[in-house]
Amino acid sequence: MNTHFDWKLVLSQADERAMYQQIMDQIHQHVVLGDLLSGTKLPSIRELASMLKVSVITVKRAYLEMERSGIIVTQHGKGSWVAEGLDRRQLQQEELEGHLKRAAKLAADMNITSAELAAQLKKHIKS
């Protein structure tokens, strides 16, 4: 069990995503990569806000959204933990799906047929 996870996430002012979104995305990524395991306790909202030098409301928002998406569980007054039974493969699958959806939408906007899109995707697959 990885008990020494460093919560100093690196946030960017120049990133187009909101701060709370960046916090969510990075925690999500650490879970997908296996840095953060099920049952790992998260810092309190105030602790993480202080560490990251962002407002409490920003971290609160990130925790709420992560709770909603099931990546963490929060017990009122006790704290938050990385949820049990997370399927890393499924999380990766969801991430992939997101990218593919965006690619499909862009292709549709450009009037690219599905065959053309598939051909273009194939070019990027290293065989």
Next chain:
Amino acid sequence: MRPENAIECHQVSKRYPNFHLDHIDLEVPTGSVMGFVGPNGAGKSTTLRIIMGLVRHDSGEVAVLGNTMPRQQIAAKREIGHVSEDMRLYPGQTIAFHMDFMRSIVPFWDDKYAADLLGRFGLVPDQKIKGLSHGQRVKACLLMALARRPKLLVFDEPTTGLDPVARQEIIEEMSAVVVDEDRTILFSSHNTQDVEQMSDRITFINGGSVLFSRDKEDLMDGWRRIRLQVPDGFELPGFPGLVSVQRNGRLLVLVTSQYHQNLEQMLSQGEASVTAIERLTLEEIFLTSVSVRKELVQ
């Protein structure tokens, strides 16, 4: 006054020959950081001075940490650390002199924290005030306020005129305060980036009136710039929260203050398609609000 609010202003007005603070409502919840933004002359400093009991308001009610201001200002000030631009230290005296002086008059003083702050701020106790740079002076004033560990910190433009390193040092100390859920910070700033980063709530004041006072995330989440490709003769449907529309050829850029996910679908009708949805920085929200307000007034 409800105990969950460290500061409550209700319909507070103050009239000067050339300026009118007009029925200000302000609530700062205990344990939160409130960023107070507005252009020069908007009434930020006047409001902060009223909250501190330094200026007497003409009408309305002000309560700070449960004390009615200005009547109970002595009790309130035991628990408030205040730093403002026009604060003066004795030029011929040292930082150590000021620390000793503060320790002797305030109800609580944390020697260890004060010493830590000296180090982190890079201040030398034997240095005389007249030899300090602007940034060092501000940091010395902040040290005096922070080392008291007061329940409420009121900072008027704490980062104005400071270099990025000094600004970061001050933000770090404010962040350290936030760990404690009983401590509250109210700070005004021109630096919208600092406010965006540090605030839980944002109050925006302009021309003596509060334009809005809102949860920072809700505020930032509501505003979007939406870019559309539209066919000739396209007519934009009206919807609530539409702040501005700019059309150039087949590209249309609109700004809304009430974004929701259905909006994209609603706008992508017929040949019109949404090409980008962008968040706005607090600075952009601030500038747009001021210019829209001007148009409404004219």
